[in-house]
Amino acid sequence: MKDINWDALSLDELKDIQKKATKAIESFEARKRKEALAAVEAKAAEMGFSLSELTGGTKTKSTKSAPKYCHPENPAKTWTGKGRQPNWVKEALANGKTLEDLLIVK
Structure with a gap:
């Protein structure tokens, strides 16, 4: 960097600099920051993880929904009716049962 005569500069020139x-x-x-983030993400991926898995990600607190359906033979297996259907639900539906058959009776 070249030497600058700071005393010779005007206020506008100094503010511009x-x-x-x-x-x-x-x-x-x-x-x-971007380089560091990319390096950390690459290292996490190299070890079989995503960065959000290691840092806890941006998870928001959510309330658990109450189960709506249960396995006909094993009441410990439940499903809220949200998200993907568990395999036991898919199997029951394939065997002729309906979701109404799997409802938890209260």
Whole structure:
């Protein structure tokens, strides 16, 4: 970097340099942050994980839904009716049962 005679610069020139320097610093930090994140994600993937698995991700607290269906022979196996159907539900439906047959009676 060339030597600058700071005393010879006007206030506007100094403020312009300050503004450009601040922008350059922020850009540098953003690049370094991206590089660090990419390196950490690559290392986690190399070890068979995603970064969110290791850091807890951005999970939000959710309330558990009450089970709505249960396995006809094993009441410990339940399903809320949300998300993918468990294999036991798929099997029961394939064997002619309906979801109403699997409802938990209260």
